[in-house]
């Protein structure tokens with residue numbers, strides 16, 4: 001009888017203790033240890049991210065595992081590659097949707113993409129880069145728009161990059177849950193997707209138009225001579241200082257007069273304002289200034 005009550009009390013008390021573990025329980029010293037382990041083991045640098053966001057997510061991971069003491073979790077992290085990967089996954093949020101913020105995609109379809117096609121006519125391809133592309137919904141949305149605009153010719157090169165290798169695997173599969181497709185107009189859904197049980201498969205012809213790369217915007221060299229960069233809903237996770245550094249790197253990645261689209265909650269910070277002129281303040285579309293040189 002006693003044994004049973006001890007057994008049943010144990011998970012409950014563990015749950016209650018674990019519940020108490022929150023971001024502010026992670027001291028600066030413990031945070032620095034976790035940062036060093038991830039940097040040494042995975043080459044991932046936590047420094048540029050907003051501290052509070054990251055601490056909250058580390059605490060959530062620790063609660064999920066049922067650990068009570070940060071020291072125990074750090075010991076696990078130090079010795080276990082798999083946990084390092086799992087923590088990285090827990091730190092990066094991959095929420096996305098096809099045609100997320102549809103009005104932005106309307107402006108892209110009606111003004112920006114036709115302008116890029118006109119500019120490049122006869123002179124190589126239009127190059128598009130989706131930074132922090134998560135499951136590929138964003139670069140695939142661009143591929144769908146180009147397919148409608150200019151069919152299956154090879155004037156366009158679309159790159160999608162993300163720091164998470166796992167989410168890129170999903171992106172390459174071209175298979176999506178239905179909640180990722182709520183903004184896809186019915187005729188587009190019918191023409192380009194086929195249903196597989198509760199999920200949808202994107203037409204292989206569109207999938208082939210996007211190439212995916214694992215790329216850390218804080219550390220890896222950016223692509224070059226890009227005509228259009230979409231960097232949406234990723235800057236918000238970084239400190240202002242890192243946002244400015246990323247925006248400068250993106251300006252350098254753009255071809256002359258190249259365009260940049262940020263997320264609805266994002267904007268230019270500090271000196272990055274001098275690198276771009278604003279094309280559409282509502283949709284957060286910016287053009288690289290002529291005088292910016294790499």
Ligand SMILES: C[S@@+](CC[C@H](N)C(=O)[O-])C[C@H]1O[C@@H](n2cnc3c(N)ncnc32)[C@H](O)[C@@H]1O
Nearest residue numbers: 092093094096132134162163216217232233234
């Ligand atoms: C919320 S999603 C945004 C997806 C898409 N751009 C959109 O707006 O729907 C943010 C993505 O940024 C990625 N990310 C976070 N840190 C990154 C880094 N240092 N380099 C590249 N990608 C990063 C995450 O893995 C995640 O997939």
